Amino acid sequence: MRRIQYDTYGGPETMRLEEFQLPAPANGEVTVTVRAMSVNPIDWKLRQGELKMMTGRSFPRAMGSDFSGIVSAVGPGVTRFEVGDEVFGIARLKESGAFAEAVVTLESYLAVKPAELSFEQAAALPTGAVMAWNGLVERARLRSGQRVFVVGATGGVGEAVVQVARMLGARVAGSTGAASVERARDLAVEPVFDYARTDLEKKDDLRGAFDVVFDTSGALPVKTAMRMLKKGGVFLDINAGPAKFLHAALIRRHKIFFCKPTTQILADAARAAVGGHLRMSIGETVPFESAIDLITGLEKGRKIPGKGLIVVDSRP
CATH class of the missing domain: 3.40.50.720 (NAD(P)-binding Rossmann-like Domain)
Structure with a gap:
């Protein structure tokens, strides 16, 4: 299993696409096999160390906030989701981890992805x-x-x-x-x-x-x-x-204020998107293997007409 991670705070040169071991979901947590992810400035700001008083100095560290995918495991106490559910949401701020083939996050940071939205459209929302x-x-x-x-x-x-x-x-x-x-x-x-x-x-x-x-x-x-x-x-x-x-x-x-997701907010956003009231522009979509180049370009100021999207090949 692969993710984008880094071994020290710093610029885009610190990013690596590497193998990692994903822990099993703990109480109230859900594991999601990622199908799409979107890039936000907070992703590189965390890697630059702007919030290191909160994120700490344990390395390697993961990257990425917004994603969509399919539930592959649930921890004890999870009641809203089952294995096989199509979902979208946000990784925890301190741990991050959405720029990966799978991510563990809190149940309360997820919502069901409506069938009317693609994985890419859902990943652009959170x-x-x-x-x-x-x-x-x-x-x-x-x-x-x-x-x-x-x-x-x-x-x-x-x-x-x-x-x-x-x-x-x-x-x-x-x-x-x-x-x-x-x-x-x-x-x-x-x-x-x-x-x-x-x-x-x-x-x-x-x-x-x-x-x-x-x-x-x-x-x-x-x-x-x-x-x-x-x-x-x-x-x-x-x-x-x-x-x-x-x-x-x-x-x-x-x-x-900082981003504080809830299932209710995410579900309301999904309904608004399905109703045509909330649609995020997608400026560029790249495969997972090209994610570091996309993130680096955006971090350095390259402009695209919408969100930068990363997709994971779902073929076995």
Whole structure:
């Protein structure tokens, strides 16, 4: 059995596709034979050691968050899934492990994959959909008719945030790169700004205009975000650093959070996808053997029009 792993924190040169021994699922855990996986920035940020205070210094370490596949074993206490179920979900943050031929994760981090979705479509959903729900529903308590500004509106998380916000009845504005402006408009983002050509700090018409500002890329200065909020508005931030944590501790409207999946959120995302309300763009699909090249390119800034997908050959 193979997975992408690394023996020290560092850049893309540390990644190796190697054999490994997968442990049996413990209490509340499920083993999934992986059919497809998608790439998120958190995958290489963990490998770079950005959260090593949490992930520790035990090596080799696995990589990968989002995946879909078929349940191959269940641990004691698992009640929602059986061997043979088609599922999708997220690997545990500390252990990771989705970039593999099989992964063990928590039962609560999985949901049944609807027959209407391919393994690739399902693997593209988890982190974006969960982050959108964690932020818009659980923290901002977004209501119909409110206004949302999404920084990085066509990125892996931003695309989901836009669609979930609209599904909840919000009006969405946002920013993205020049090459993706039309794609943002196709998602009904209006107005949409080219971040390279627009200084949002100088846009007086955006002052106090939004109930929610959701920065998915980490590119928006905190001062600018707070300026854009209406009275009582919320700044949602998924790219934290020490200065931001300090600001959020002092200003409750600045909410920093991490991905917290549940079966219910994933199941709701799947229903939305089947209903045509939540579809993640797939920019490029590669076989497992080419995964390191894809991850390396994305990490170094290569742009693709959607999620990077990795598929595992299911033939015996």
